[in-house]
Amino acid sequence: MSAETIDLNSVVTLVVHHKVRREALPSYEVWLRRTVAAARRQPGHLGVNVIRPGGEGAMFTTVVRFARAGQLQAWIDSDERAALIQEVSPLLEEGDHPLIHNDAEFWFTPAHGNVRQPPKWKQAVLTYLVICPLTMVIPRLWAPAFERYPVLGGVVPSNLLITLCIVVPVVFLIMPWVTRRCAGWLRAD
Structure with a gap:
């Protein structure tokens, strides 16, 4: 697919x-x-x-x-x-x-039931640190295509493409990897 x-x-x-x-x-x-x-x-x-x-x-x-x-x-x-x-x-x-x-x-989600879920503020910080750089880089990468093909540069098409290029790697690649790497910090008091 x-x-x-x-x-x-x-x-x-x-x-x-x-x-x-x-x-x-x-x-x-x-x-x-x-x-x-x-x-x-x-x-x-x-x-x-x-x-x-x-x-x-x-x-x-x-x-x-x-x-x-x-x-x-x-x-x-x-x-x-x-x-x-x-x-x-x-x-x-x-x-x-x-x-x-x-x-x-x-x-x-903690790996097993006796471990509590990380505080919401840590979840928010980690998610922000992953998504923020992508929101600055991905639009710049698409800019030449939007200039060359103005129909793609419209508000709706450009946002759909940019969002897709951020959400898919975040969900399937980046966040699973980052949460494993930051597991100690997420669990720490």
Whole structure:
């Protein structure tokens, strides 16, 4: 599915937390590779990010994005996923914990329940620091096209193009990466 056909208002995210038994980590990694490959074959699949545990933890967080809620639901309800979950269950300490999000709130969702969500002001600062530079750079990059093709330079077309060029990389690339890199600061008191 190309970026031009994605309705950003319909994108949904499945966040799955798995606390893996220490002795089962190698088996879980093999299972995870097969599961990610299976998810990628699903209609409407937009991407998968796996956040592996750091330090002493064994909590894996998998973020799977789909273009539409119905496509995500089809994957969740599929026999293939049910078989994969049944297969992995003995490797887990606390079972399968899928959460569905239909907006950007997953950026700041804690990896496991005993960690509180970062303060709103930190979420706002981080989001501002990501979006602000893009709002200064992206319009300048489009300026030559707007001059050459005045129809694109109109208020509505130019804003649609600029917003698309900011929102798509922020949602799919930049914010997931930035929140992982800033996790310590986000959690600090």
